[in-house]
Amino acid sequence: MLHCDQLTLRQGRRTLLQPLDWQVRAGECWWIAGRNGCGKSTLLATLAALRCADGGHIRLCGQPLSQLTPRQRAQRLALLPQASHDAFDYAVQDAVAAARFAWPDAGDKTQRVAAALDAFDLGRLATRPLQALSGGERQRVALASVMAQDAPLILLDEPSNSLDLAHQAALQQQIGRWRAEGKAVLLVSHDLQLAPACASHALLLDEHGAHRQYPLAELGAEHLAAVLGYPLTRLHHAGHPCFLPGHPS
Numbered sequence: 001m002l003h004c005d006q007l008t009l010r011q012g013r014r015t016l017l018q019p020l021d022w023q024v025r026a027g028e029c030w031w032i033a034g035r036n037g038c039g040k041s042t043l044l045a046t047l048a049a050l051r052c053a054d055g056g057h058i059r060l061c062g063q064p065l066s067q068l069t070p071r072q073r074a075q076r077l078a079l080l081p082q083a084s085h086d087a088f089d090y091a092v093q094d095a096v097a098a099a100r101f102a103w104p105d106a107g108d109k110t111q112r113v114a115a116a117l118d119a120f121d122l123g124r125l126a127t128r129p130l131q132a133l134s135g136g137e138r139q140r141v142a143l144a145s146v147m148a149q150d151a152p153l154i155l156l157d158e159p160s161n162s163l164d165l166a167h168q169a170a171l172q173q174q175i176g177r178w179r180a181e182g183k184a185v186l187l188v189s190h191d192l193q194l195a196p197a198c199a200s201h202a203l204l205l206d207e208h209g210a211h212r213q214y215p216l217a218e219l220g221a222e223h224l225a226a227v228l229g230y231p232l233t234r235l236h237h238a239g240h241p242c243f244l245p246g247h248p249s
């Protein structure tokens with residue numbers, strides 16, 4: 001679904017990402033992990049064509065990303081940014097419906113919006129103005145908008161920000177459903193429980209642009225600890241791996 005060939009990212013004179021060859025396939029979820037400022041959001045912004053790559057090539061669903069029109073891109077990928085700013089004070093249901101702009105001729109807008117509102121527990125808030133929402137409620141609207149867009153590649157930048165525990169669990173389940181439907185998910189997250197519970201693979205980025213890729217089953221605490229700069233222990237809990245800070249006593 002996504003092919004990166006020698007993808008290189010820079011910020012000023014600093015190399016954020018040394019040349020990366022990377023393939024993301026349908027049904028996979030890649031956890032993208034690294035310390036603050038290492039370039040995770042910049043990578044997602046580049047894959048969403050919000051900035052240019054500083055080297056290399058990106059192909060999305062078989063076509064060069066740079067050759068896709070904005071609507072074609074929106075039909076192929078959806079981005080949840082780390083923060084959203086509301087230019088208009090839409091009602092929740094209208095904000096989610098706006099995400100259907102990529103599919104103007106589809107006749108299923110009402111059902112898709114209703115399903116997205118339901119998946120993120122927003123039915124009760126459907127007519128509430130965006131500016132009258134709490135932080136976690138606003139985050140759930142952003143997630144529902146991503147779902148309504150119905151793109152095969154989903155880019156999530158810290159999606160569990162501000163979510164309470166029950167809504168984090170709902171997000172984990174929804175990521176599982178997306179994978180089962182054959183969508184691919186890129187998950188930037190500092191959450192050492194949620195992310196490994198959702199992911200099939202990990203892409204670790206360090207502060208000098210170096211990167212490593214692992215199937216999640218092969219991601220050891222020592223690999224993650226090396227890029228995060230903190231000792232970790234890998235555990236198995238509720239059917240998934242998770243990582244805890246510190247060494248076992």
Ligand SMILES: Nc1ncnc2c1ncn2[C@@H]1O[C@H](COP(=O)(O)OP(=O)(O)OP(=O)(O)O)[C@@H](O)[C@H]1O
Nearest residue numbers: 011016034035036037038039040041042043082188
């Ligand atoms: N517009 C900009 N001008 C200058 N530097 C920038 C700009 N945007 C980002 N940077 C720098 O680029 C680096 C990568 O930023 P990025 O947001 O990709 O990090 P991140 O890995 O997502 O971090 P975090 O975990 O804190 O969200 C950081 O050092 C940041 O300060």
